[in-house]
Amino acid sequence: MDTLASIDKAKESDSTGVSNAAKKNALISFFMVSPSVILLLVWMIIPLGMTIYFSMMNYNLLSPEDTWFVGWENFEYFITDDGFASGVTNTLILVGSVLLITVVFGILISVLVNIPFWGQGIVRVMLISPFFIMPTVNALVWKNLLLHPVSGVFAAISVFFGYEPIDWFSDYPLTAIVIIVSWQWLPFAVLLLMTAMQSLDQEQQEAARLDGASSLDVFRHLTLPHLSRAIAVVVMIETIFLLSIFAEIFTTTGGGPGYETTNLAYLIYSQALLQYDVGMASAGGLIAVILANIAAFFLVRIVGKNLTDNT
Amino acid sequence: MLLTLKQQRRLHTVAMGALAWLVALLIFFPIFWMILTSFKTEIEAFATPPSLFFTPTLENYITINERSDYFHFAWNSVVISFTSTIIGMLIAVPAAYSMAFFETKRTNFTLQWMLSTKMLPPVGVLVPIYLLFKDFHLLDSKTGLIIIYTLINLPIMVWMAYTYFKEVPKDILEAARIDGANMLQEIWRILLPMTKGGLASTVLLSLILSWNEAFWSLNLTAYNAAPLTSLIASYSSPEGLFWAKLSAVSTLACAPILIFGWISQKQLVRGLSFGAVK
Numbered sequence: 001m002d003t004l005a006s007i008d009k010a011k012e013s014d015s016t017g018v019s020n021a022a023k024k025n026a027l028i029s030f031f032m033v034s035p036s037v038i039l040l041l042v043w044m045i046i047p048l049g050m051t052i053y054f055s056m057m058n059y060n061l062l063s064p065e066d067t068w069f070v071g072w073e074n075f076e077y078f079i080t081d082d083g084f085a086s087g088v089t090n091t092l093i094l095v096g097s098v099l100l101i102t103v104v105f106g107i108l109i110s111v112l113v114n115i116p117f118w119g120q121g122i123v124r125v126m127l128i129s130p131f132f133i134m135p136t137v138n139a140l141v142w143k144n145l146l147l148h149p150v151s152g153v154f155a156a157i158s159v160f161f162g163y164e165p166i167d168w169f170s171d172y173p174l175t176a177i178v179i180i181v182s183w184q185w186l187p188f189a190v191l192l193l194m195t196a197m198q199s200l201d202q203e204q205q206e207a208a209r210l211d212g213a214s215s216l217d218v219f220r221h222l223t224l225p226h227l228s229r230a231i232a233v234v235v236m237i238e239t240i241f242l243l244s245i246f247a248e249i250f251t252t253t254g255g256g257p258g259y260e261t262t263n264l265a266y267l268i269y270s271q272a273l274l275q276y277d278v279g280m281a282s283a284g285g286l287i288a289v290i291l292a293n294i295a296a297f298f299l300v301r302i303v304g305k306n307l308t309d310n311t
Numbered sequence: 312m313l314l315t316l317k318q319q320r321r322l323h324t325v326a327m328g329a330l331a332w333l334v335a336l337l338i339f340f341p342i343f344w345m346i347l348t349s350f351k352t353e354i355e356a357f358a359t360p361p362s363l364f365f366t367p368t369l370e371n372y373i374t375i376n377e378r379s380d381y382f383h384f385a386w387n388s389v390v391i392s393f394t395s396t397i398i399g400m401l402i403a404v405p406a407a408y409s410m411a412f413f414e415t416k417r418t419n420f421t422l423q424w425m426l427s428t429k430m431l432p433p434v435g436v437l438v439p440i441y442l443l444f445k446d447f448h449l450l451d452s453k454t455g456l457i458i459i460y461t462l463i464n465l466p467i468m469v470w471m472a473y474t475y476f477k478e479v480p481k482d483i484l485e486a487a488r489i490d491g492a493n494m495l496q497e498i499w500r501i502l503l504p505m506t507k508g509g510l511a512s513t514v515l516l517s518l519i520l521s522w523n524e525a526f527w528s529l530n531l532t533a534y535n536a537a538p539l540t541s542l543i544a545s546y547s548s549p550e551g552l553f554w555a556k557l558s559a560v561s562t563l564a565c566a567p568i569l570i571f572g573w574i575s576q577k578q579l580v581r582g583l584s585f586g587a588v589k
Contacts, residue, residue: 026413026415029415029418032405033409036403036406037421039465040465043428047443048431048436051439112327116324117328117331122335123331123335124335124576126335128572129572130341132523132568132569133523133569134540136525136540136544136547140546140561141344141557141558142341145341145348159360160360183341191579191583192580192588196588233587237584244526246433246525251543273441273530284434285435286435289431289432289435292431295430
């Protein structure tokens, strides 16, 4: 109804000159922006509302007729379940280690490839390539071709140096997942930091060096501060995606052995689609949403601030 | 022997360059190894120690289609990622246009809110989406995945297009308007030609993200609509020696996106960082 009213208004004011243009603009922008907004709103609100509703119900797809309201019980069960503690711990370990690895190596690599050298273009292309490999390929190539205890490349290297090959997926399953995911996300950090490095003031660095500053000094006092915002962006965006790592676990360990590689995302998936427990899975889903929102809150602030700065 | 400053610096550059090459080769090695393995026979692929020198064979690429119906999955990937990208662009570009050139009080908030929808972890809505899809018979359908991919990539597309439109000076559009161009002419003749590089990379990013998406495709498809990510995942339950074939399928599945990524690496930074790094 509002829409129709505003169209009528716009028509009326058609002949009134100056305010006419502004109104027309508002109308145009309303019609052009609303499809996106409405779609995203529907996409967010309906499923999220259903998740909230289901999270308070005892609802199993195997016995849908026995559905009743249970309040917070699902949350209680989900949180006290054995899987929850491991799920949260594994999620934190996964996110924390991958962030540390990708940011530290990302900074080092972006500094390394910033000075011109022979074949710089090809080196950059090779460095960012893993990011474009689909997660299921990434996981299986690492599992079968590289980390495999008998025929993998890592095993061959161990044997060559006279060590017993490591059976990554049964002895250090979470480490294996961390390696796989880090390999995929390191290029993301490199790509963003490399781009940020290009706007670094070279003359300032030269000047500092002529004044007798060591490479380490230049790195600490000029390079690192310059990269700080890009690093913040890398950390925030990676956090969002790493919180819901799924395919890499699904295709390699299936969350096991036991709960050793089950993160929150995988735990919720197994509640929902393996045990058909809609109520529990929804409660878990909401907990995941809350955790992600805490991280997102800061990201939106940083990026949003940047949006208004640069025009 | 003392080196002059110039020689020292040259040596330094060469050393750093060599180190950069070493690091790059190490990081690229898994991809190189995958491609190499795809040209081995299954026995060579399983050999210990891994064989570096062998007679390449195309056998795997030939048998892939017989064994796994590769083109069925590849076609699904193509249809799903291209359709969702086209629909996404049709919705995103007008929104970005209007937010960039007809700014209102709400524009900034709307953009931030759109970004925030990206933060919703997919597991948080897995159950309702699964149930809704079941009720609407969208499980294992291309339409279903197209809807999901359009929606999850929409915020990124709006953001990316917005940052490119923002760089076009408003004066140029106003000059055209004064010359009597209407809005469509203005968009078609001036705006699109000026931003086609940016819009092309927006398209590429959306294609890359849809092509590689593996949460929804694994959970919502079985065979009919299953894209390549699901086909590859089906290789995780081994039945005999099949790594050369796995490598061949993977190489085929990743090659187009890898090339897209290489082409658009510079512009992608902006989309991947929501405009925060340029």
